[in-house]
Amino acid sequence: MTTDTTGTQAGATTASAAPPSDHHAAPPGADDRSRRTWRGTLTALPWIGPSLALIALIVLFPAGVMIFNSTRDISQSGVDRGSAGLENYADVLAIDALPRVLLNTVVWVVVVVGLTVVISLALANFLNKQFPGRQLVRLAVIVPWAASVVMTTTVVYYGLQPNYGIFNQFLADIGILEVGDYGFTKNATSAFIVAIVVAVFVSLPFTTYTILAGLQAVPHEVVEAARMDGASRSRTYFSVILPQLKPALSVAALINIINVFNSLPILRIMTGSIPGYDADTTTTLIFKLIQSDRRVDLASALSVVNFAIVILVIVAYMRIVKPMKGVDE
């Protein structure tokens, strides 16, 4: 980045220093720039090398194995029996439950990310105000972040268990249920809703803090200027503050989309005991293909499809929302 800027400046200087009639000045400048960039990269290699190696080792290599596996015929005990061509992909697309699973995935991502962003925005605005005990409240918001997702989910899961779960017990005690044996996590719809609640809960801290950081970066003068010009409170918020939050909001939303789409533990715990595929997303379906059907090859193919979907969603998002662009550009 830095090298690039210097290069550009150097090129620009050379070009502007040369008389406009001289054609030869500009090309050496450009040549110089590319050479410098190349050298810069080389100089930087010792520093970025280890992380590049790490990326190759723990990201690219497993991804490569996954793509390779998706074209193989792998036995249930894990032995490679040779090439399967694209048959695994055909099998994946032929899964009867796939439309329902894809629909679940869309609902899961849209609802969780939507709720998370809206609630986080409200929370961030609240935490941006001055009030006694603000530090404590800010700390409380981080707590779900500090706990492991599996732990949080398991605690809620146990609380919702029929017969001995504390939540069921409570509903029975106050008389809403006759006996505390409602299977919140045993029916596709209720389990899915509960999973969404937990997913929003664990996504809040990160999102809230990202937006809070964005809010604190809004210059005070701009808000003051708007007020001086007689803008109402809501007008100031929606026309001045919110547009400045766009980068923070869109980055938070993007990271959440990727996270939520790939999230396995919450759904795995909350909906894992439900028979059939009514409460599955593509990610949990991958898991079931491995664990129940013992089909590593099929699961790899679905993983590749899953990966392609994420990439497509991200590309579309980047093109439509342009999260890296600020308000002024």
Add this chain to the structure above:
Amino acid sequence: MKDPNTRRTTLSAGRPLRLVALTAVAGLTLSACGFGGQGGGGDEGDGTTLDLLVPTYSDQTKALWEDVIAGFEEENPDIDVNLEVQSWDNINDVVRTKVQSDQAPDILNIDAFAGFVEDDLLYSADEVLSPETIADFQESFVENASMDGTQYGLPLIASARTMFYNKDLFTQAGLDPEAPPATWDELKDAAAKISALGGGTYGYGLPLGSEEAQAEAGIWFFGNGGGYGDASEITIDTPENVEAAQFFQSLAAENLTQPDAGATDRTPLIDVFIQGKIGMIVGLPPTIGQIADKNPDLNYGTAPVATKDGSPVTLGVADHLMAFKNEGDKQDAIKAFLDYYYSPEVYVPWVDAEGFIPTTKSGGEELATKETIAPFLELLPNAQFYPSTNPQWSAAQGAIQSLIGQVAQGKEAQAVLTEIQAKADQ
């Protein structure tokens, strides 16, 4: 000004290149370690290291195996045994991953072995056991552990299912506590009366959740003359099985079972029975010990599983040890370990402590009078087994575990069984 800068960059570029090369080499070495770790660790001198992978049957499984290993290593100082314990939830994934990366354990304890035989990964029994040890296995288990006449599985433990019923609930519901139901109609009638007691009591505990749905469903299928097929063919979508599925669906639909039967796992449901809230449930040998442990006051009885026409049948389950060939250089060590393990002084206390039925003749004679397994020993002659010598069985079992519960949730029985059959036939 420009030139010196350039030169410095050129000069320093040499060293970074060397660093890059070093990093790349380091990366390759690291990854090489990841793939070839098998031979490296754990060897002491010229000794052999055996990897033993087992699932947990109870909280004491690990300690019991550690005792066995300690005794073995004392007698065989040149052989080390490396114990790895996994939960039943994970062990299939662990094994598959290990096999896929050529790191299969030398000895594995699991239920089904046919898939490994199909991929030619296992030693046959006569390659890793002395003739005396093989001769000590009970014939029915040997048959269940052989494919095309060759024995590959080494029967480890057996269990059979029997019906447990709560005598107090029977009395409260006006039923005779000494006459448990023998047929489906009687069972349904008893379940209806017990469920009518209200207050969170359930007539019949129906665990069709993924934990062990294949066992509960199997008991119903066998009870109607159906089943899962044999070594050459998996038969799940049959008229007998569909009728059985429709019957247990009616139990769930008429609220004669606990709610959400299709998503209830066995272990937590047996706890509810132990708490005294379920009239009847199918249990296994360790259930007796659990009741004695958790609620000794429970007034319960055991009876043969109810079937459609009252003829006795039950599900028998045998788990196996199996020995992997890997590089083929550990056969003698494996043989030494297995012969040691199956010697009556080691094997019988092990099975006894886990509360299962022994698979050896000597063990059977010694434990025949134990009250914890006596009710099950009687049932064994009528036991039907899973077709575990069929390579398709693992996939079928996984499909049953994840799908059969839909029947209890109201999905049409025929459609569910067709779906499972399709997965088994893949």
